[in-house]
Amino acid sequence: MDRLEFATITELRAKLDSQEISVPELIEFFIKRCNEFDPKIDSTLEVFDLKSVLEQFRAQGTPLSGIPGLLKDNICQEGRITSCASKILQNYVATYDASACKRLKRAGALPIGRANLDEFAMGSSTETSAFKKTKNPWDVSRVPGGSSGGSAAAVAAGLVPWALGSDTGGSIRQPASFCGIVGLKPTYGLVPRYGLVAYGSSLDQIGVLTRSVYDAALVFSSIAGYDLRDASSRNVQKKDYTQHITGKLPENLRIGVIDNVLNAQGMDSEVSAAVEDAIKVLEKAGAKIKHVQLPTLEYSAAAYFVISRAEAASNLARFDGVRYGMRDKSAQSLHDMYLNSRHDGFGEEVKTRILVGNYVLSSGHAGQFYENAKRVQRLIRREFKNTFNDVDLLIMPTAPSPAFTFGAFDVDKLQMDLQDYFTCPMNLAGIPAISLPCGMTKNKLPIGFQLIGPHLSEGLIFQTSHVYEQNTPWHTMHPENF
Amino acid sequence: MTKISKEEVLKIAEISHISLREDEIKPMIKHLQDVLSYAERVQEIAADIEEPLNKNVNVFREDVIVQVQPETILAQAPEREDDYFVVPAILKTK
Numbered sequence: 248m249d250r251l252e253f254a255t256i257t258e259l260r261a262k263l264d265s266q267e268i269s270v271p272e273l274i275e276f277f278i279k280r281c282n283e284f285d286p287k288i289d290s291t292l293e294v295f296d297l298k299s300v301l302e303q304f305r306a307q308g309t310p311l312s313g314i315p316g317l318l319k320d321n322i323c324q325e326g327r328i329t330s331c332a333s334k335i336l337q338n339y340v341a342t343y344d345a346s347a348c349k350r351l352k353r354a355g356a357l358p359i360g361r362a363n364l365d366e367f368a369m370g371s372s373t374e375t376s377a378f379k380k381t382k383n384p385w386d387v388s389r390v391p392g393g394s395s396g397g398s399a400a401a402v403a404a405g406l407v408p409w410a411l412g413s414d415t416g417g418s419i420r421q422p423a424s425f426c427g428i429v430g431l432k433p434t435y436g437l438v439p440r441y442g443l444v445a446y447g448s449s450l451d452q453i454g455v456l457t458r459s460v461y462d463a464a465l466v467f468s469s470i471a472g473y474d475l476r477d478a479s480s481r482n483v484q485k486k487d488y489t490q491h492i493t494g495k496l497p498e499n500l501r502i503g504v505i506d507n508v509l510n511a512q513g514m515d516s517e518v519s520a521a522v523e524d525a526i527k528v529l530e531k532a533g534a535k536i537k538h539v540q541l542p543t544l545e546y547s548a549a550a551y552f553v554i555s556r557a558e559a560a561s562n563l564a565r566f567d568g569v570r571y572g573m574r575d576k577s578a579q580s581l582h583d584m585y586l587n588s589r590h591d592g593f594g595e596e597v598k599t600r601i602l603v604g605n606y607v608l609s610s611g612h613a614g615q616f617y618e619n620a621k622r623v624q625r626l627i628r629r630e631f632k633n634t635f636n637d638v639d640l641l642i643m644p645t646a647p648s649p650a651f652t653f654g655a656f657d658v659d660k661l662q663m664d665l666q667d668y669f670t671c672p673m674n675l676a677g678i679p680a681i682s683l684p685c686g687m688t689k690n691k692l693p694i695g696f697q698l699i700g701p702h703l704s705e706g707l708i709f710q711t712s713h714v715y716e717q718n719t720p721w722h723t724m725h726p727e728n729f
Numbered sequence: 730m731t732k733i734s735k736e737e738v739l740k741i742a743e744i745s746h747i748s749l750r751e752d753e754i755k756p757m758i759k760h761l762q763d764v765l766s767y768a769e770r771v772q773e774i775a776a777d778i779e780e781p782l783n784k785n786v787n788v789f790r791e792d793v794i795v796q797v798q799p800e801t802i803l804a805q806a807p808e809r810e811d812d813y814f815v816v817p818a819i820l821k822t823k
Contacts, residue, residue, distance in 0.1 A: 342801050478788035549768045556764075560745065567746070570814055574807035581817050586748040598747055599760045602738070605745045606761065607768070616768060619775035626778050661763045 252280055252405035253725050256314050256462045259408060263313050270313035274300055277315045278359055281406045284729055287387065289379040290401040292320050292330060294360040303352055310465055312355030316409040319398050320361040321368055322453065323442040324348050331444050332376035333366045335566050335573045335592030345442020346477065347411060347453050347470040354469040362410055363397030366594045367563065368418055368446045370394050371666035372651070375596040380653065383425060384726040385692055389650040392422030392666075398456045399426040404729040409466045410456045415447045416551050417645075417670025419454045420682035424645035424695025427684045427724065429463045429712070430456045432670075434702050435677035436481035438467075439474035445562040447555035448479070450674040459722055460683070460712040464488040467705065483703065491706035492713045496533045500711065502526075502698075503539040503638035508669065515648040521686030521694040522644045528718050529642070529711070537638050543630045544672050546623050551671035552664065553607050553620035559597075560604025566592065624675045631676045631701070640711060641699040644669055645682040649692035673699055681708050684721035693721070731765035733758050 254262075262268045268276075274297060281294040306312050318324060321331045323341035325348075330336045348358065365375040373381040373396025381396045383389040384404035391400040395412030399422035402410050412419040414432035423430025431454045438453040445451060453470065457463045465488075472485035504526055509519060530536050568574035568588030575587035593601070607616035634641065646666060656663035673680040679700055686694040698715075700708050716722050738758050742749045749757060799812060808815040 339805060342797060342805075475790045543774070546770060546774055549770045552764055552768045553771060564746070568807060569816055570802070571805035572807070576807070578817055581819050583748075584817050585746045589746055590748040590750075593747070598745075599757065599764075601745045601747065602741050602757065603761055603764050606733075606741050606765065609741065609744065615772060616765070619771040620768070622775040622778040623771045626774065660760055661767055664764065664767075 250405070251276060253458065254408070255459050256311070256408050256465055259314055260310060270304060271297070271301055273313060274315050274357060274359065277407055281360060281401075284404060284406060285401070287728070288382040288384050288391070288400050288404055290363055290381050290391070290397040290404070290406065291317065292332065292361045292363050292378060292397070293328065295327070300357050300359050303357060304355070306353060306355030309355045311351065311469055313357065314355070314408060315357050315359045316351070316407045316411070316466070317360050317362040317398055317401050318348060318358050318411045319364050319395050319413055321364060321413060321444040322348055322411055323444075324358055324361070327361065329444065330361070330378070331367045332364045332378055333593065333597065334377045335588070337377075337573065339571050341442075343442065346439035346474045348442060350470050351466075356466070356469065359407065362395070362401055365394035365396070366597050367444065368394040368413055368415060369559070369596050369600055371417070371421055371663055373397060373422075374653065375594055377594055383650045384729055385427065386650065386690070389652050389692070390425070392425035392646070392650060394418040395456065396422045399423050399428060399430065402426070402456050402458060403428050404726060408457065409462060411453055412456050413443055413451055413453050414674065415450045415555060416667040416674050419456060420670050420680060420695070420697060421646050421666060423456055423682040424684070425650040425693065427693030427695070427721065428456055428458050429460055429684070429722070430454065430682045431463050431467060431705070431708075432673060432680050433467065433471060433705060434481070434679045436479050437471050437483060437703070437705070439477040439480050441474055441476035447558040448562060449558060450555060452674070460709060460716050461489060461492055463681070464492060464709045471705070488706055488709055491710045493710060494714070494717070496711060496714050497707070500534045500640070501537055501638040502529055502534045503537050503634060503641045505541050505544070505641060505643045506538050507540050507542060508544060508643045511647070513647050514644070517686070517688045518644050518646070518648060518694050522642070522696045525685040525696050525715065526642060529715055532714050532718055534711075539634055539638060539641070541630050541634060543623065543626050547627055547672040547675055548665055548668050550620040550623040550627070551667060551675055552603070553616045554624065554675070556600045556604035557608050557617055558604070560601045560608065563597070563601055568592070627672055628676045631678060635701040639700070639707065640704070643697055643699070645695040645697050649688050649694055669697070678702055679705050679708060681712055683712055683715060685719065686721065687724070731762055731769060733761050733765070
């Protein structure tokens with residue numbers, strides 16, 4: 248390890264245990280780093296003061312004890328603002344900890360701030376945040392991806408060793424890919440959603456962003472497992488996922504390459520080449536590569552648009568300016584107060600998604616859009632299930648291109664929505680997927696690929712990802728000037 | 730290609746409890762049409778698939794009271810009076 252800021256959690260743990268550095272010193276170091284370097288990339292909405300962070304410190308002798316991180320600002324932290332990067336919740340103070348936050352605190356981890364995001368996690372560039380546009384630390388003229396863009400940029404720039412994000416259609420994996428780090432979207436229901444501000448409840452999942460696979464497994468182990476407060480929580484007990492990291496692949500591991508995806512229209516040639524290289528690395532490490540077709544994937548984005556917007560319209564109906572949040576105080580009637588508060592409080596992207604959602608659910612259109620989208624979702628699930636009879640994991644790019652420039656899709660917003668093309672099928676199927684760095688473009692922009700497994704295959708995903716990581720240099724590269 | 734009229738977008742906005750300014754209507758129509766025209770393709774293959782099974786199950790848990798200080802919640806109110814949330818008058822005075 249050369250520099251403390253890019254140390255892994257295990258390396259930080261060793262320094263704390265050998266008393267080379269104390270917990271308050273370590274936290275102070277990272278808070279200072281955020282204050283010094285975050286103005287370059289605007290990845291945080293708030294960095295807490297040292298005293299209030301240390302007051303939260305409880306557990307000793309655990310792997311995450313005293314290790315600082317960031318939470319995407321749609322995950323509640325008791326006594327702190329949870330804004331969802333929206334004006335409507337600008338001053339909303341969470342009255343309880345999200346289950347994932349509470350579990351991390353119990354494990355001794357210390358959230359030191361709130362990470363920026365696309366408003367209500369709706370976007371693929373973090374440009375729809377009502378407060379600031381996060382920059383990609385590899386090239387500040389480009390976006391970090393989204394919606395967990397603040398979390399990804401902060402981890403990539405060495406402002407924190409870990410961050411939590413949420414992934415409804417790719418919001419952890421695409422920014423992880425754009426920023427050259429590891430991002431895991433777990434199996435639906437494995438990490439409790441209690442305290443995650445809902446966007447598309449049947450698709451939303453909290454996950455982790457880190458610079459190494461082992462660190463991802465470590466943080467994930469502390470947040471995964473059954474929670475009675477989340478009705479969609481899976482009955483799976485807590486376990487230590489780092490046990491799966493053995494340093495070698497399982498015998499006869501079969502990895503499926505999705506041919507129709509790698510040859511998809513609009514794929515950047517440097518991305519295709521990097522993913523082809525990743526396949527070769529895994530093959531050389533002993534995996535059997537099989538070629539498969541998943542034709543329904545071409546309909547995933549359409550089904551995802553319909554289902555996610557429908558659920559968003561329903562979930563965001565609660566923001567009415569009555570009990571909390573922004574209110575238009577000039578309105579003369581209750582009805583006008585609702586209409587104006589929501590008009591002024593929500594940004595353009597959020598309003599559009601709510602309108603799309605109510606359109607596809609409205610009588611006369613629900614049959615054409617919503618019900619058909621749910622049928623397509625079933626087909627996608629079945630297709631994945633059948634494919635996993637023949638292969639153990641699937642591999643495909645995370646995004647069609649490396650990070651794009653600010654405003655690139657201001658005119659053609661549909662192209663922005665299609666950033667979810669390679670990531671949303673897994674949300675529709677509820678299966679886990681990880682994005683791993685697998686190359687750099689000529690212009691020094693990171694490229695990522697996904698390893699995808701059946702439900703609850705996180706152990707195998709970590710095991711395989713770790714082997715890939717140990718055979719490649721990408722995780723050791725960090726952006727300059729940080 | 731899904732076409733949306735001005736009346737339709739205003740109706741959906743009303744259902745959504747979101748007011749739209751005159752200058753916001755046209756861009757909103759375009760955005761809705763773009764997304765919906767793309768989303769239409771779900772029809773192409775959905776016809777061959779049987780109805781989704783209704784597999785929803787009720788999930789129950791003990792009804793345990795979690796104590797929260799009313800003041801913590803009420804402190805977030807945009808407008809309040811004692812222990813009540815205040816909203817603009819619902820009934821018109823003569």
